[in-house]
Amino acid sequence: MTAGTRPEVLHLYRQIFRIARKWQAASGLMEETIKEREYIVDEARKLFHRNKQITDVAMIKECTEECKARIEIGLHYRNPYPRPIHLPPLGLALPHSKVFRAQEKLRKQAKPVYLKSYDEIS
Incomplete structure (x- = not known):
């Protein structure tokens, strides 16, 4: 991390924790609210640490x-x-076929900006 980007990254990190502290689940149930708050904190820690x-x-x-997009969404x-x-049309080819590589490329292109940190496996 460079000196110019450090304040912005730390601001985003703090902003996420502020959002998690104030988060209310759409259903209004306390159990879901707690679960979603924990998810927000765990996800932020995991991705920032990675x-x-x-x-x-x-x-x-x-x-x-990506972080800003996920916050806004x-x-x-x-x-x-x-x-x-969104899986592109014909996105489910057999892993052993020639079409699989081309479709894998399409899948990577279809991945939105807010999921770039995720591997294909996760």
Whole structure:
């Protein structure tokens, strides 16, 4: 992390924890609220910890944009969980076929900005 990006990253990190502290589940149930608050905190810690060794300014910028997008989407839809990815047409090829590589490329292109930190497996 460079000196120029550090304040922005720390601001986002603090903002996420403030949001988690004030979060109310859309259903209004306390159990769901607690579960969603824990998810927000755990997800933030996991992703920030995973990305803390990044030093490339462009990559840091991409990660902060992803973070901002997830914050906005979560606040707008009142749902802290990532939205599902649209699978392109014919996106379910057999893993052994030639079409699989091309469709894998399509899947990567279809991945929205707010899910760039996730691997294909997670």
